[in-house]
Amino acid sequence: MDLVFVTTPAHTVMGILQDCVACAIPNAVIISSGFSEAGGDGARMERELSEFAIRNGINVVGPNTMGICNLHCSLYGTGAHPRPPRGGISIVAQSGNVGNQIMLWAEIQKIGISKFVGSGNEAVLKVEDYLEYLNEDCDTSVVLLYLEGVDDGRKFFEVAKTIAMRKPVIALKAGRTEGGSRAAASHTGAMAGSFAIFASVLRQSGIVIAHNPTELLELAAAFDSFPLPGGNRVGILTLGGGWGVITADECEERGLAIPPLPDDIREKLDKKLPPFWSRANPVDLVGQPDINLYHEAIELMVASDAFDAVIVLGLIGSPRFGIRPIQAAHRLGFFPDDEMKSMEGNVDNVESGMLCSILDLMERYRKPIYPVTLAAFPNDEIIFSKPGNRYKAIVYKTPEEAVLCLAKQHQYATFMRRRWKREIA
Amino acid sequence: MDLVFVTTPAHTVMGILQDCVACAIPNAVIISSGFSEAGGDGARMERELSEFAIRNGINVVGPNTMGICNLHCSLYGTGAHPRPPRGGISIVAQSGNVGNQIMLWAEIQKIGISKFVGSGNEAVLKVEDYLEYLNEDCDTSVVLLYLEGVDDGRKFFEVAKTIAMRKPVIALKAGRTEGGSRAAASHTGAMAGSFAIFASVLRQSGIVIAHNPTELLELAAAFDSFPLPGGNRVGILTLGGGWGVITADECEERGLAIPPLPDDIREKLDKKLPPFWSRANPVDLVGQPDINLYHEAIELMVASDAFDAVIVLGLIGSPRFGIRPIQAAHRLGFFPDDEMKSMEGNVDNVESGMLCSILDLMERYRKPIYPVTLAAFPNDEIIFSKPGNRYKAIVYKTPEEAVLCLAKQHQYATFMRRRWKREIA
Numbered sequence: 001m002d003l004v005f006v007t008t009p010a011h012t013v014m015g016i017l018q019d020c021v022a023c024a025i026p027n028a029v030i031i032s033s034g035f036s037e038a039g040g041d042g043a044r045m046e047r048e049l050s051e052f053a054i055r056n057g058i059n060v061v062g063p064n065t066m067g068i069c070n071l072h073c074s075l076y077g078t079g080a081h082p083r084p085p086r087g088g089i090s091i092v093a094q095s096g097n098v099g100n101q102i103m104l105w106a107e108i109q110k111i112g113i114s115k116f117v118g119s120g121n122e123a124v125l126k127v128e129d130y131l132e133y134l135n136e137d138c139d140t141s142v143v144l145l146y147l148e149g150v151d152d153g154r155k156f157f158e159v160a161k162t163i164a165m166r167k168p169v170i171a172l173k174a175g176r177t178e179g180g181s182r183a184a185a186s187h188t189g190a191m192a193g194s195f196a197i198f199a200s201v202l203r204q205s206g207i208v209i210a211h212n213p214t215e216l217l218e219l220a221a222a223f224d225s226f227p228l229p230g231g232n233r234v235g236i237l238t239l240g241g242g243w244g245v246i247t248a249d250e251c252e253e254r255g256l257a258i259p260p261l262p263d264d265i266r267e268k269l270d271k272k273l274p275p276f277w278s279r280a281n282p283v284d285l286v287g288q289p290d291i292n293l294y295h296e297a298i299e300l301m302v303a304s305d306a307f308d309a310v311i312v313l314g315l316i317g318s319p320r321f322g323i324r325p326i327q328a329a330h331r332l333g334f335f336p337d338d339e340m341k342s343m344e345g346n347v348d349n350v351e352s353g354m355l356c357s358i359l360d361l362m363e364r365y366r367k368p369i370y371p372v373t374l375a376a377f378p379n380d381e382i383i384f385s386k387p388g389n390r391y392k393a394i395v396y397k398t399p400e401e402a403v404l405c406l407a408k409q410h411q412y413a414t415f416m417r418r419r420w421k422r423e424i425a
Numbered sequence: 426m427d428l429v430f431v432t433t434p435a436h437t438v439m440g441i442l443q444d445c446v447a448c449a450i451p452n453a454v455i456i457s458s459g460f461s462e463a464g465g466d467g468a469r470m471e472r473e474l475s476e477f478a479i480r481n482g483i484n485v486v487g488p489n490t491m492g493i494c495n496l497h498c499s500l501y502g503t504g505a506h507p508r509p510p511r512g513g514i515s516i517v518a519q520s521g522n523v524g525n526q527i528m529l530w531a532e533i534q535k536i537g538i539s540k541f542v543g544s545g546n547e548a549v550l551k552v553e554d555y556l557e558y559l560n561e562d563c564d565t566s567v568v569l570l571y572l573e574g575v576d577d578g579r580k581f582f583e584v585a586k587t588i589a590m591r592k593p594v595i596a597l598k599a600g601r602t603e604g605g606s607r608a609a610a611s612h613t614g615a616m617a618g619s620f621a622i623f624a625s626v627l628r629q630s631g632i633v634i635a636h637n638p639t640e641l642l643e644l645a646a647a648f649d650s651f652p653l654p655g656g657n658r659v660g661i662l663t664l665g666g667g668w669g670v671i672t673a674d675e676c677e678e679r680g681l682a683i684p685p686l687p688d689d690i691r692e693k694l695d696k697k698l699p700p701f702w703s704r705a706n707p708v709d710l711v712g713q714p715d716i717n718l719y720h721e722a723i724e725l726m727v728a729s730d731a732f733d734a735v736i737v738l739g740l741i742g743s744p745r746f747g748i749r750p751i752q753a754a755h756r757l758g759f760f761p762d763d764e765m766k767s768m769e770g771n772v773d774n775v776e777s778g779m780l781c782s783i784l785d786l787m788e789r790y791r792k793p794i795y796p797v798t799l800a801a802f803p804n805d806e807i808i809f810s811k812p813g814n815r816y817k818a819i820v821y822k823t824p825e826e827a828v829l830c831l832a833k834q835h836q837y838a839t840f841m842r843r844r845w846k847r848e849i850a
Contacts, residue, residue, distance in 0.1 A: 038701040080750075095665065097712075104800055146667065180677065182683075183703075186703045186704070187703070211825075212671060212675065213671065213823070214825065242522050246605070248607070248608045250637065252604045253602060275463065276459070276463040278608075374526045376533075
């Protein structure tokens with residue numbers, strides 16, 4: 001299907017659309033601005049453009065859009081140049097700028113993106129149309145949505161309900177406050193409406209609500225990576241007690257439960273841990289530097305019927321941080337160079353071995369395991385995958401990020417289970 | 426003053442303290458564990474140790490502590506090896522693990538740290554004692570506090586009130602929920618008590634409350650860098666409309682106000698911006714790539730009596746992201762190598778020029794200006810300073826971080842203004 005990108009001044013656009021009809025080109029992305037967002041003459045031109053396009057069956061993205069991308073066919077049609085890896089997340093944004101910056105964040109964090117559209121003034125195609133399309137799109141596993149306002153609330157609700165049954169949709173609604181609504185009105189002319197009403201429409205559709213663009217991408221990546229939990233009961237494994245406390249707080253504040261540790265796990269760990277270990281959930285491994293113990297403890301937790309999900313704190317990352325005193329001793333001459341080198345190499349192996357085993361356990365038990373490294377360095381990889389594994393592991397830099405993702409995955413799973421039951425009944 | 430570090434098994438510690446008395450060494454950091462946290466015999470040994478130390482006037486940190494650091498005299502006495510730069514933030518942590526990991530985060534983000542103490546079991550010196558000391562310490566401008574529980578609430582309240590008048594104290598109270606309290610009890614044996622009561626004690630003391638360790642460090646760095654705002658009225662400058670909407674929402678949700686744009690600023694910008702600019706606060710510079718305009722607009726906002734603080738979105742970072750299409754054109758042969766090189770060099774100059782001017786404007790107007798780069802790369806510097814300038818500029822990666830820091834600085838400033846007035850009256 002032919003596609004035209006239009007970037008010429010507003011008054012030239014109508015002529016170009018007429019040429020499209022003459023050449024039987026049914027698709028146009030109109031980047032040009034100076035339409036309804038500029039008021040006056042621009043609004044009139046946009047009305048004419050919209051009527052003409054609808055009458056002649058031209059699919060128009062925009063006008064006043066940042067453009068579109070389809071990474072699966074290497075189409076990059078935006079003015080800005082973010083280059084994230086190819087993946088399953090598609091982005092629909094009522095602010096091209098916000099959408100593009102999210103694409104740049106995805107590039108930096110190596111999160112895979114499928115398609116991008118900045119919906120611009122939505123003169124012809126609207127956010128509902130893009131959702132309808134993505135519902136059917138096999139290259140899209142998760143939809144990321146930045147919204148300022150919706151014209152046809154009823155249609156949006158219907159489409160949202162349909163797509164949410166099929167794949168997770170994560171949405172950020174901007175213009176929640178008075179100040180934000182005023183800013184949205186002067187930005188896209190969107191009537192932001194009452195956020196309370198809109199939020200309840202989103203919730204009733206099964207759409208996952210994010211609070212800011214960072215969360216939006218974080219949640220999309222989590223839904224694209226981890227299996228959904230079967231309930232809200234969280235097992236926490238930690239190397240240091242404080243992080244267990246912090247994570248338990250975060251979990252309960254987000255509606256997750258920290259059930260007691262089952263006796264059989266306690267008995268098994270009693271044999272492996274010093275007498276002053278926590279003997280409770282969170283399981284505090286009290287800093288034991290024993291990799292086999294880590295593997296065993298993770299499997300004990302994930303295999304247990306007592307837990308629907310497991311959060312693993314500090315096991316990833318700690319070997320790399322923990323080797324520093326040995327490196328210092330090496331500098332003082334306590335270890336020969338080759339011994340030091342082999343220990344450093346071993347640290348990387350230990351970490352990737354632990355991540356592989358997390359992937360395998362998720363595959364086997366179909367339960368999410370969220371690893372949190374408390375010693376992340378700027379250029380660290382954050383997403384791990386393995387050929388043949390359905391799921392990926394995201395290594396979080398803080399417990400609150402892991403807990404947020406787990407809590408939202410749990411909410412979505414609960415909603416979907418209830419809806420499927422209703423559909424079947 | 427002599428200082429002893431003790432790392433030998435618990436039952437040997439008392440003998441070492443007796444040696445301290447014999448040698449007139451008044452200070453001991455007892456890293457050794459196996460005391461009250463282990464129960465039974467350990468609890469008895471800790472009581473004896475505590476009585477002996479108090480009777481003989483030995484200052485004891487711990488036992489069961491991660492240790493202490495004083496970066497201003499290059500003393501690094503912890504088992505873990507984080508190495509942040511020297512600076513003004515001192516850390517008191519009831520979890521050495523959490524405190525150390527915050528030190529590592531400070532190292533990664535190049536946030537300056539002054540002193541660190543993991544308070545351990547607090548057999549002799551308690552969190553209140555460390556606060557009393559830091560109140561007088563000239564090398565400490567901001568205190569970062571990780572708390573699980575406090576024994577002497579009354580004394581804590583008195584000390585907290587005193588120090589908060591002199592320098593900002595940022596605290597995270599863990600064990601807020603039932604699950605968290607249970608975890609805290611098995612971790613440090615702390616009686617977490619009611620969080621509602623504790624939070625109100627913190628608030629009445631003028632202590633700034635953080636919700637998690639990430640916020641804790643973020644807020645400490647902000648208080649150590651920016652001047653305090655004189656009120657809650659925020660001017661927002663943005664390159665893209667969507668980010669203005671998002672930031673306005675965040676501000677109002679955190680109790681900050683987005684007042685209308687004063688007429689004189691509107692008139693001045695009318696002459697410089699295309700007709701479709703926002704003409705309101707947030708000021709949307711509609712993507713104009715004009716550096717002089719950026720400088721002028723920032724100064725117009727910060728100089729205005731209408732605003733107590735300014736948030737600048739996307740101006741830092743955008744030149745570096747914006748040059749990508751030109752680089753692509755260069756790869757296609759549209760620009761010779763030397764021209765491309767000079768443009769790339771210019772981008773760095775433009776960014777540092779903008780940050781310098783933000784530092785100068787903060788100095789001149791004593792108002793905070795929070796820059797947010799929406800295109801941050803992993804190894805980017807985040808804190809900028811200049812010799813002779815009192816304030817530093819932190820470049821935030823997301824609007825919500827900037828808004829959180831501004832909102833908490835505003836709360837603290839308001840509380841302090843009221844208290845000073847009462848003291849004077």
